Amino acid sequence: LKKGKIKIERKLDLHGLSLLEAEELLRNEIIKSYNNYKRCILVITGKGLYLKNREDKYLDEKNPKLYYGKIKNSVKTWFQHPGINKYILTYQEAGPEHGGDGAIFIYLRKRKN
Numbered sequence: 001l002k003k004g005k006i007k008i009e010r011k012l013d014l015h016g017l018s019l020l021e022a023e024e025l026l027r028n029e030i031i032k033s034y035n036n037y038k039r040c041i042l043v044i045t046g047k048g049l050y051l052k053n054r055e056d057k058y059l060d061e062k063n064p065k066l067y068y069g070k071i072k073n074s075v076k077t078w079f080q081h082p083g084i085n086k087y088i089l090t091y092q093e094a095g096p097e098h099g100g101d102g103a104i105f106i107y108l109r110k111r112k113n
Contacts, residue, residue, distance in 0.1 A: 001069055005108065006039070006040050006105050007040060008035070008040050008041070008042045008081055008100065008105075009038040009040050009041070010029065010033050010038055010040070010042070011038060011041070011042045011044065012025070012026065012029050012041060012042070012043045012044065012079045013044045013045060013060055014026065014043065014045050014046070014071050014075075015044065015045075015046050017071070019070055019071065019074055020086075022045075022071050023078050024073070026075070026078060026084075027078070029041065029077065030084055030087050030088065030108065031046055031084075031087065032107065033108060034087045034108050034109070035111065036113055037111050038108065039107060039108050039110070040105060040106070040107055040108070041102065041105070041106045041108070042094060042099075042103055042104075042105055042106075042112075043075065043104045043105075043106060044099055044102060044103045045069065045071045045072040045075055045102060045103065046071065046102045047072065047101050047102040051054065051087070058088075059106060061091060072101075072102070074097075075104060076104075079091060079106075081092055086109075087109060088106055088107070088108060089107045089108060089109045090107045090111070091105060091106045091107065092104070093105075
């Protein structure tokens with residue numbers, strides 16, 4: 001997947017969604033893609049931003065520190081749910097050209113006719 005030998009057939013951007021919205025959208029998209037014989041989805045989760053704490057004198061507001069956001073942390077857990085995991089063959093973080101730490105490739109199982 002990272003080497004670019006597999007064609008990305010669907011991109012899904014979860015930026016700005018709540019956890020519940022993101023999980024529902026991801027689940028629906030995985031099932032829809034599987035049913036349409038798609039194999040590779042690029043899910044853009046974003047990296048998240050370090051929460052601003054006004055009492056922290058070490059924070060640089062112009063260059064906030066990065067941390068892994070709620071959606072990024074939750075996606076891999078969602079992949080384990082019985083309603084989704086039967087469609088997923090594998091997943092891995094995307095390479096830098098596709099979003100790096102802020103994106104994940106999902107490779108779906110082949111749909112049997």
